[in-house]
Amino acid sequence: MALGFRGNDTWRDMSEYLVHLTSRVAFGRILADGELQASRRFGAARHVKDLDVPQQSVCLSEIPLDYLSRLVERRGEFGVGYDKRAVAMAGGAPVWYLRKDSPVVKELKSLVEKASREDGRPESQDDPVWNLTPYIDFPGPYRDTEYEFEWEQEWRIERLKVHGGEVRFLFAPERHHPETTRLWTSGPPPPIIDTTWPMSQIQEVLADQDL
Secondary structure, eight states: OOOSSSTBBTTTSSOOOOEEEEEEHHHHHHHTTTTTEOOEOOOTTTTOOOOOOOEEEEEEEOOOOGGGGHHHHHHHHEEEEEEHHHHTTTTHHHHHHHTSHHHHHHHHHHHHHHBTTTSSSSSOOTTTHHHHHEEEEOEESEEEEEEEEOOGGGEEESSEEOOOTTTEEEEOOOGGGHHHHHOOEEEOOOEEETTOOOHHHHHHHHHHOOO
């Protein structure tokens, strides 16, 4: 079953897939590198200095394919789609959205403070809290902006391979499908989806590939 969740085609508010959407230029670079590579620090310890445990992450979304339009508007029309279970097995996890003023956040921030020195550097690189912080965000209103991204239903992972069967499908506008096929260099390309297609057409493409 291509759309839906756990074999229930009416559970369209959930998805078996994770997607990474981006610009045309970044998409070409991803296919050339054969890997999604983290470039930015995220999470509750992104401002901690000299931290050896990686806080950089690749971001994916759990938004069902029926509802990608807002994510496309923000991120781009090009991208890759993965089986959610495969990403979890590779070490990915959903982001924990903890509202910035909740008591839970105060407890978590106290753990980060205990693991940090007064100069903002880690007291110990081995503290297990650093393995959790890339997956934790504090949405809410801040002095100069509002950080509200729960709607992206985000997952994070340090890196993901692209070639070799890991990717289940690609995203590109239909006029760019020949170019995308040429850029795919490791055997037959996975199915390519235009996010503007009607759901019936997307369903047909995925079902044809037994996804």
